[in-house]
Amino acid sequence: MSGPDISVVICVYTEDRWEDILAAVSSVRAQSYPALETLLVVDHNEALLDRLTKEYKESGEGEGEVRVLANAGPRGLSAGRNTGIAASYGEVIAFLDDDAVAERDWLRHFAAGYADPSVMAVGGRTEPVWASGRRPAWFPEEFDWVVGCTYRGLPRGRVKVRNVLGGNASFRRTAFDFAGGFATGIGRDGDRLPLGGEETELCIRLTRARPDAVLLIDDRAVIHHRVPGPREHFRYFRTRTYAEGLSKALVARSVGADKGLESERRYTTRVLPAGVARGLRDAVLARPGGAGRAGAIVAGVLTAAGGYVVGSVRARRGQVTYSVVGIEGEAGVEGEAGIEGGSR
Numbered sequence: 001m002s003g004p005d006i007s008v009v010i011c012v013y014t015e016d017r018w019e020d021i022l023a024a025v026s027s028v029r030a031q032s033y034p035a036l037e038t039l040l041v042v043d044h045n046e047a048l049l050d051r052l053t054k055e056y057k058e059s060g061e062g063e064g065e066v067r068v069l070a071n072a073g074p075r076g077l078s079a080g081r082n083t084g085i086a087a088s089y090g091e092v093i094a095f096l097d098d099d100a101v102a103e104r105d106w107l108r109h110f111a112a113g114y115a116d117p118s119v120m121a122v123g124g125r126t127e128p129v130w131a132s133g134r135r136p137a138w139f140p141e142e143f144d145w146v147v148g149c150t151y152r153g154l155p156r157g158r159v160k161v162r163n164v165l166g167g168n169a170s171f172r173r174t175a176f177d178f179a180g181g182f183a184t185g186i187g188r189d190g191d192r193l194p195l196g197g198e199e200t201e202l203c204i205r206l207t208r209a210r211p212d213a214v215l216l217i218d219d220r221a222v223i224h225h226r227v228p229g230p231r232e233h234f235r236y237f238r239t240r241t242y243a244e245g246l247s248k249a250l251v252a253r254s255v256g257a258d259k260g261l262e263s264e265r266r267y268t269t270r271v272l273p274a275g276v277a278r279g280l281r282d283a284v285l286a287r288p289g290g291a292g293r294a295g296a297i298v299a300g301v302l303t304a305a306g307g308y309v310v311g312s313v314r315a316r317r318g319q320v321t322y323s324v325v326g327i328e329g330e331a332g333v334e335g336e337a338g339i340e341g342g343s344r
Contacts, residue, residue, distance in 0.1 A: 003111035004091040005036040006170065009084030011077055012098045013043035015051065020099040020226060022055075025066060027101040027223075033108035036090045037065045041080040044071055078182035078198045081166075085176055094170035097148065100126065100225040109221035110170045113158070120175040120206060120213040123164030124221025125150045131229040137289025139232070140297050142275040146240045147227045150219070153271030158218040162263050163203035168223045175213070179206040197247035204251075234296070241300040245307020246314075253315040272297050 008028050012021050021040070028038050040056070042049040049070055056066040069087055073079030085093050094110055096102060106124065113122035128135070128149040135141075141152035148167050155161070164170075182198045207213050230236055248264065275297050282290025 003033070004114050004172075005089070006033070006092045006094050006107050006111060007084075007088035007090030008035045008038045008094045008096055008107075009041060009081060009088065010038065010096050010098050011041045011043060011071075011080035011084065012048065012052070013045055013080075015045070015048050017098055018051075021052070023101050024096055024098055025056075027103075027106075028096065029066075030104060031102070031107045032104050033111050035094075035107060037067060037088065039084045039088055040066065040068045041084045041087075042068065042070050043077070043080050044075050074184055076184060077166075078184045082181040082184075085173075085181060088173075091173055092170050093173060095166055095168070096223065097126075097167035097225060100167060100223045103222045103224070106221050106223060109218045113216050113218055114172060116214065118212055118214045119172070119216055120178075120210065121164050121169065121171045121203065121215040122221070123161070123169040123215075123217045124223060125217075125219040126165065126168045126223050126225050128227045129224050130227050130232060132232055136232050138234070138292030138296055139237070139289075140275050140279065140293040140300075142271055142297060143237070143241070143300050145244075146237055146300075147231050148225050149227075152275070153267055154217065156219055158216055158220075161215050161217045162207075163200040164215060164217060166199035167225065168221070169199060175206050175210075178209040178213075197244075197251045201251045237296065237300065238303055241303040242307040245304040245309070246311035248304070249308045249311025249315055253312070268301065272301060 010021070010024055010028075025038055025040070028035050040052055042052060049068065052068045056068055067087070069083065071080045072083045072086070081095060084095075092110065092114060094107065109124065110122045113119050126149045128144060128147055130136070144151040145165075150165070179202060181202075183201050203215055207215070231240075276294045279290045279292075279294030279297065282288075283294065284290075
């Protein structure tokens with residue numbers, strides 16, 4: 001097929017997601033635009049590394065090959081992604097969450113975006129698959145990012161964006177030559193708070209290094225992301241929104257508040273007030289969950305704001321550090337702006 005060769009990187013860390021991991025790999029193997037290779041990067045879990053190595057030891061060389069390798073850097077999602085990038089061969093590197101499955105034309109839509117040589121990244125749309133079978137009535141679509149999915153307020157179609165979302169994204173290999181890899185200390189680490197933001201920081205760093213770079217979201221590139229039962233509860237919602245505030249403080253510290261909070265300003269001043277109004281309207285009309293959704297939006301904003309304040313104070317004190325490394329592992333930029341956190 002004409003178009004770039006695409007390597008797919010899936011970062012994994014726990015045997016609890018064994019069936020999800022197998023399903024993710026199967027969805028890549030079933031693509032209408034075949035992947036050059038699939039790389040499973042195991043985050044410091046020897047038992048899972050051995051088990052996956054045995055599972056895919058006869059996957060074969062060449063097109064569609066599945067390779068299993070250990071995270072060569074510190075524990076966490078950012079270092080795992082950097083390991084996958086360094087080991088891959090494709091002109092484009094795509095990332096898929098280990099608890100998601102891609103629709104058949106996922107890579108085809110990614111590949112089409114790179115027909116324009118100025119395009120450095122293409123992301124897609126992530127749909128939630130709720131463990132209970134349907135969205136909780138109180139859970140606002142504006143906060144679907146809490147469970148790693150595309151949220152209400154993002155533009156539709158194929159559009160230019162500030163940043164792609166890491167669980168369903170692809171980058172031209174040369175993007176990492178210009179910007180370096182994902183920053184460790186920003187992304188997720190299985191034992192701590194569910195932070196994120198590493199892809200935002202990378203995308204802003206990329207467009208600073210290459211002002212002519214174009215970043216796209218194509219909502220036809222769809223994956224379906226499993227939402228486990230515990231994440232359907234308000235307790236997780238509250239924890240995740242607080243952690244998002246922490247991570248936004250780190251991103252703002254790393255790349256500056258103007259760029260780091262550029263998209264968030266529109267989101268908080270336009271998208272969320274409209275969501276509160278819809279929730280209150282539904283409550284007046286006696287529709288299920290209306291008041292709960294309005295209340296969750298307000299609670300989410302306040303909790304995220306609290307996390308941002310705490311994160312800003314920690315960053316100014318330099319309590320922890322973040323690091324940007326080259327893809328081959330050489331040291332890059334370091335800063336005293338890390339925030340403890342991360343869970344997948």
